[in-house]
Amino acid sequence: MSLPVLAVNELAMSFGTLEVFRNVSFSVSRGETVGLFGKSGSGKTTIGKCIVGLERPTGGEIRVQGENILNMGKKEFRKLRPKIQMIFQHPETSLDPRMKAFENLIEPLKLHSGLKQEALLKRGEELAELTGLRPEHLARYPVQLSGGEIQRIVLARIMALSPDFIVADEPTSMLDVSVQAQILRLMQKLQRETGVSYLLISHDLEVLKKVCHRIAYLDNGTITSIENINRGVKI
Amino acid sequence: MSLLEIRDLSVEFPAGENTVKAVSHVFFNVREGETFGIIGESGSGKSVIGLALLRLLPANANISGAVLFHGQDLFSLRPSELRKIRGKCISLMPQNPAGALNPVLKNRLQIEEVFEERGIDKKEGMKKSLRLMKKLLLKDPEKLCDLYPHQLSGGMRQRLVACMSLSFEPELLIADEPTKGLDPEAKEGAVELFTKIKKEYGKTMLLITHDLDLALEVCDRIAVMYAGEIVELDKASKVLGTPLHPYTKGLVRAQPRNGLVPLSGQSPSRISLPEGCLFHERCRYSGIECFRKHPEMKNHKGGWIRCHFQSLQ
Numbered sequence: 001m002s003l004p005v006l007a008v009n010e011l012a013m014s015f016g017t018l019e020v021f022r023n024v025s026f027s028v029s030r031g032e033t034v035g036l037f038g039k040s041g042s043g044k045t046t047i048g049k050c051i052v053g054l055e056r057p058t059g060g061e062i063r064v065q066g067e068n069i070l071n072m073g074k075k076e077f078r079k080l081r082p083k084i085q086m087i088f089q090h091p092e093t094s095l096d097p098r099m100k101a102f103e104n105l106i107e108p109l110k111l112h113s114g115l116k117q118e119a120l121l122k123r124g125e126e127l128a129e130l131t132g133l134r135p136e137h138l139a140r141y142p143v144q145l146s147g148g149e150i151q152r153i154v155l156a157r158i159m160a161l162s163p164d165f166i167v168a169d170e171p172t173s174m175l176d177v178s179v180q181a182q183i184l185r186l187m188q189k190l191q192r193e194t195g196v197s198y199l200l201i202s203h204d205l206e207v208l209k210k211v212c213h214r215i216a217y218l219d220n221g222t223i224t225s226i227e228n229i230n231r232g233v234k235i
Numbered sequence: 236m237s238l239l240e241i242r243d244l245s246v247e248f249p250a251g252e253n254t255v256k257a258v259s260h261v262f263f264n265v266r267e268g269e270t271f272g273i274i275g276e277s278g279s280g281k282s283v284i285g286l287a288l289l290r291l292l293p294a295n296a297n298i299s300g301a302v303l304f305h306g307q308d309l310f311s312l313r314p315s316e317l318r319k320i321r322g323k324c325i326s327l328m329p330q331n332p333a334g335a336l337n338p339v340l341k342n343r344l345q346i347e348e349v350f351e352e353r354g355i356d357k358k359e360g361m362k363k364s365l366r367l368m369k370k371l372l373l374k375d376p377e378k379l380c381d382l383y384p385h386q387l388s389g390g391m392r393q394r395l396v397a398c399m400s401l402s403f404e405p406e407l408l409i410a411d412e413p414t415k416g417l418d419p420e421a422k423e424g425a426v427e428l429f430t431k432i433k434k435e436y437g438k439t440m441l442l443i444t445h446d447l448d449l450a451l452e453v454c455d456r457i458a459v460m461y462a463g464e465i466v467e468l469d470k471a472s473k474v475l476g477t478p479l480h481p482y483t484k485g486l487v488r489a490q491p492r493n494g495l496v497p498l499s500g501q502s503p504s505r506i507s508l509p510e511g512c513l514f515h516e517r518c519r520y521s522g523i524e525c526f527r528k529h530p531e532m533k534n535h536k537g538g539w540i541r542c543h544f545q546s547l548q
Contacts, residue, residue: 040388040418136504146277148501174416176276176445181489181497203418206491 003066004029005165005197006051006084011060013046020046021221024060028165031191033198035208038218044201045089047218048167051199052086053077064165082112082161089170091150095142101153102128102138108160127156131186148179152186159190169201184211237264237303238407238439239288244300246283246292253506254297257283259463261300262532265407270433270440272454272471274447274486278502280463281443282330285409288441289321304407322349326405330412332392336384342395343380349402360402367398370435371428390421394428401432407439408432414446422449429453447490451475459483462502462513469538479540481518512543520544 004027011024021043028034038044049055051062053069061068064084069077088094095104106124109115115123128138131152142150151171158166168187172180188211190196202208208215215227246258258280265271273281286292288302288309302309304325309317321327329335337345343361350360361380368376373394384392393413400408410429414422426449432438433453444450450457454471459480467480478484485498500517503509509516515525524543532541 039420134501148277177447178276178486178489178498181491181495184495185497204491205419207495210491210495 002030004063005032005065006199007063007066008047008051009061009063011047011050011057011062013043013050013055013057013059019221021218022059023222024218026216026223026226028197028199030164030197031195032214033188033191033200033212035212035215036199036201036218037205037208037215038203040203042218043221044203044218045169048086048169048199048201051167052084053081054086082108083164085158085161085163085166087151087154087158087166087168087171089173091147091154091174092142094154095150097142099141100138101133101140101142101145101149104142105138105153105156105160108157112161123160127160130159130190131156132182146179147175148183151175151183155183155186155190159194159196162194163196165197165199167199167201170203171200172207173202173204180207187211236267238267238269238305239265239441240301240303240306241284241288242301242303244284244287244302245298246280246287247297248293249295249297250506255505256463256508257296257505258287261460261463261465263458263465263468265439265441267439268437269456270429270442270454272442272444272450272457273460274444274450274457275460276445276486276502278505279460281445281460282411285327285411285441285443288409289325289327290317291327322353322405323403324405325407325409326400326403328396328400328408328410328413330415332396333384333389335396336392338384341381341383342387345384346380346395346399346402349399353403364398364402367401368394371398371401371431373398388421389417390424393417393421393425397428397432401436401438404436405438407441409441409443411443412445413442414444414449422446425449426452447475447486459486462508463505464513464541465532465539466514466541467539468532473538479535479538480514480542481520482514485517512541 007027009025012022013020024047026034036044036047046055050057061070064080102124105127106120109120109123133152133156137145137149172183175183187198200208200212209229212229215229217224241261241263244258244261248255248257261284273284275281287298346364347357347361350357365376371394373379414425417425430453433440442454451471457471457474458465459467459474461482467474467483474483475487478487488494488496489498498517503513511527512525512530515521530541530543532539
């Protein structure tokens with residue numbers, strides 16, 4: 001059996017004397033969406049940040065393709081980092097406000113792909129098409145875009161690096177009901193096409209039940225149960 | 236009797252050489268004691284209506300039409316006359332309670348400011364506010380007054396702003412997106428809060444929201460907005476239970492429990508609006524007439540609908 005894309009074992013986190021969570025364990029396979037459900041302030045976002053290396057947990061391990069990222073050196077982790085990405089809750093602060101949408105979109109390619117200008121622009125256009133962005137969106141500044149359009153650009157930016165795993169932290173909680181459905185369906189389409197895995201963090205159980213293969217329930221600082229959702233076979 | 240009557244309200248904003256048509260020819264009335272909801276996606280012009288009523292839009296907005304409050308046109312009032320109405324007769328609960336409060340002032344000072352502005356004794360005002368806070372489901376209001384806004388949860392901040400908006404027992408309360416970004420528990424709390432305001436105070440409310448559950452629970456009648464126009468208007472249970480307009484149907488179907496079916500495409504540009512029906516590019520039922528002719532609002536079984544195929548349902 002192949003290794004899970006992500007395995008979190010007995011993760012613990014405290015800020016000073018305040019314990020946020022302890023004994024948090026779950027795994028995510030290739031092409032799978034695992035939901036992480038909990039109330040506001042339960043530590044969901046902190047778990048997500050630990051996985052992408054934005055916070056350092058106080059205990060436990062996070063294994064990506066079998067390797068514990070907490071034992072990695074900076075250089076080694078930096079190499080792996082494009083493969084694990086995060087979508088943040090607030091679309092309005094996710095992009096550089098001084099760059100136009102297209103510049104924001106191709107920034108990761110400039111840094112990581114080594115593509116020449118022409119190829120870079122072509123790849124940027126492909127990504128825009130993949131995520132349903134229209135040319136007129138790409139010429140605008142983030143402030144001129146709606147929340148849904150920004151989340152599409154965020155997804156295009158992330159897909160530029162062909163990630164194995166995405167932590168999506170409440171990606172639709174600030175969006176309208178119709179736009180929420182569009183973004184979640186887009187995420188499912190990208191999963192079918194690329195086999196990417198998601199950890200979908202949300203406080204909306206209805207949404208999680210609709211799009212996840214499994215849901216982990218976070219309560220009182222620990223995972224109390226993991227539920228299988230019958231949605232057919234995962235990729 | 237209508238407390239508020241909106242007649243042919245249009246709002247446009249200049250954008251370089253172009254004009255953004257934010258709200259086009261909106262008609263509706265809000266009866267005394269009624270909770271009237273405006274729903275629709277972001278950018279459909281809902282909040283612009285709320286701000287236009289109190290003349291809080293930026294100076295470059297071109298506004299036409301009339302807003303009658305007790306039969307008096309708010310657009311023809313002098314600023315000094317309008318100040319007597321704002322906050323006292325019509326109060327606005329702004330979108331994003333966190334942004335509505337001053338982060339460097341303790342909550343008590345912010346509540347007192349409301350009374351200070353009106354020249355009312357602060358102590359008397361505070362007593363009244365504390366009573367109101369207790370009624371509006373806030374525990375230990377005295378302690379809460381000594382905290383800063385960032386020390387409150389999203390739901391508590393919303394209640395605090397609600398208390399401030401109700402300080403002068405306004406006749407009409409406008410609540411703009413009161414549940415945006417709140418978690419499900421706080422959302423349930425918001426439903427409870429608005430039901431209480433409605434029942435105990437008998438307030439007339441204009442609720443602007445994209446939260447269909449809140450609208451169904453609290454509103455008596457609902458207007459659905461798309462691209463700056465009202466496309467459907469009827470009793471809340473009818474609009475959200477058996478929607479007629481294809482756009483309303485799409486909104487209901489996009490809810491997770493109804494299948495999470497996304498509406499295809501995006502709202503049209505408001506600078507160059509398409510010909511014909513504004514929704515035809517995204518509509519599953521559109522026919523030739525929809526491309527050619529802009530539909531007018533028509534009376535349909537007691538409600539109003541803007542669709543060429545009002546009977547296709």
